[in-house]
Amino acid sequence: MAQLLRRHGVTPTAQRTRIAAAMFARGMHVSAEDVYAAVNQETTSVSRATVYNTLRLLVEKGLINQVIVDPSKVFYDPNVSPHYHLYDIETGELTDVAADQLEIRGLPDLPPGKELDGVDVVVRLRRRV
């Protein structure tokens, strides 16, 4: 884990290593609060400030991604390969869909001077009525 951090230009402190390990161990989409809870399961040893700072840093360095699907909080995703999301608007459950399953055609011409940063696709689900 320390290797991975260093390879991405992040100094691997004890706290950062534990946070990154927690993210990749779950392999799932988690909120900052989830990470805070996971890292501090036994004893409280990593502060909220450090959790938030580190998550921001890991996003900057490309180790994880932000997922913006819920207006009330941000999710973090250790899967940085191209993929899309299923989001259950009732339970909050967030699931990956591999990018090669889904084909998008007809992307419009981009405005001049702009380039593509990425395409987010969120398929919203609800309980069948």
Add this chain to the structure above:
Amino acid sequence: MAQLLRRHGVTPTAQRTRIAAAMFARGMHVSAEDVYAAVNQETTSVSRATVYNTLRLLVEKGLINQVIVDPSKVFYDPNVSPHYHLYDIETGELTDVAADQLEIRGLPDLPPGKELDGVDVVVRLRRRV
């Protein structure tokens, strides 16, 4: 405007009419704070609470949509026909793309007991380097 509200099952009070009018007049994506400012340009006459309550109500009743692209605040969109978004991550500018320009294929099978609520597509742009 009052007609429109009534047709959607919303009792058209003075405040709600002004809020809805402000939304549709701009025809653009706005935040709650933008609406609050627009409605109170001259004299302060609609409270924040009412702006937030009314926007929530208009979303419930299907007159407008929420757009979730920015982790720090929600945008509201008076365009409820199917369409996607271009989002400039640097300027915050949000632009519509008509749905018929873009084709999505290979949507995965939905989990049992769930149905589609909608598909959000956000094309993120950045300044070309």
Add this chain to the structure above:
DNA sequence: GTGCTTGCAAATGCTTTGCACAAAA
């Protein structure tokens, strides 16, 4: 008159920041 609406201010919840202390280079 009864029930929905409004507005104020207070509360909430996620996230960021200031600053002193500790650890890394």
Add this chain to the structure above:
DNA sequence: TTTTGTGCAAAGCATTTGCAAGCAC
């Protein structure tokens, strides 16, 4: 030793809520 990281508590912001007074039907 000079820079970088950590933690606490406080601050910040968008949004929601409790409650009393006002309007709709």
